Amino acid sequence: MNLNAAHIHLLVNHIPVFGTVFAALLIAWGLLRKSEDVLRLGLAVAVIVAAGTWLVQLTGEPAEHLIAGMQDVQRRIIHQHEEAAELSTWVITAFGVLSLITLVLVHRRRASGGRALAILSLLTGLAGAGLVARAANLGGEIRHPEIRAGFVPPPPPPRPAGAPRGEGGERD
Template identity: 40%
Template sequence: MNNAHIHLLINHVPVLGTLLVLALLAFAAARRSSGRTRDALGVLAVLGAVSVVVYLTGGAAEDSVENLPGVSERMIESHEEAALAATVALGALAALAIATLWRFRGRVLPRWVAFAGLFGTAVVAGMMAWTANLGGQIRHSEIRADGAAATVEAAVPAADEGHERGEEQAR
């Protein structure tokens, strides 16, 4: 297992984790559940730490792939910049979650905490999704907006035409 593989294994945790937190907070807000809000804030705290680890493994992953065919420094830098912003945002949200849990320890959380958490987590989830998209483009040319996907699209009609010819021959 190399550095890029490690990065790929753990980079999904903050992306999917923020979506889990969104669901928990939506449930908590709808049900007025202080307990579920606490759960969501706890998950945010863990995700903040995990996102730092994911970010730190990115440099080693970059070293593993930067000289591979089809990988450009521009794509890596775009992903790296988005990753830094998303990591800082999730870290700030995690710090707020920890502060909120400490401030309201032993007491019922006000309902506004779930709504504020929903807003903040939605922003961070969007940042994480964008970062993941940019990271995916590094090695998946079929999802790039720069036209690399056109080669895949050009191959699809040929495959469809061959399929249609096979149907005609079968008739």
């Protein structure tokens, strides 16, 4: 295994992608079921995800330097990914900060302010989830042209003479 900057970035970039959705779902479930325990869990997960999102952000620049000179890597796509990732990082950070404040209010039994902030946290988390999904897709486009807009798959390679044509096993 070659554990370099790009590999580390690829390993940790799933934290905000899945963690933000998971935290938002827990917060929503806690609000809907009026379960303080589930709400606290969702808020705590949001704080952890926000911290983990900064790990992703910090590994992005070294990963960029590692792959920037590779063939078929377009700087334009890297830049788009970087810009989208930065925006999503700040929104997920706001999600984490709001969740931390909400967690303190819920812990102190200030239900009115806690519920309103929990709803605001949830909305911020949903926005962050959408933004980080876009950033992740742009990141995938860096090395996966098959997910880029306008991709046309190449024609299949020619079949060797005598090879079966398809499911039926017919021969030439």
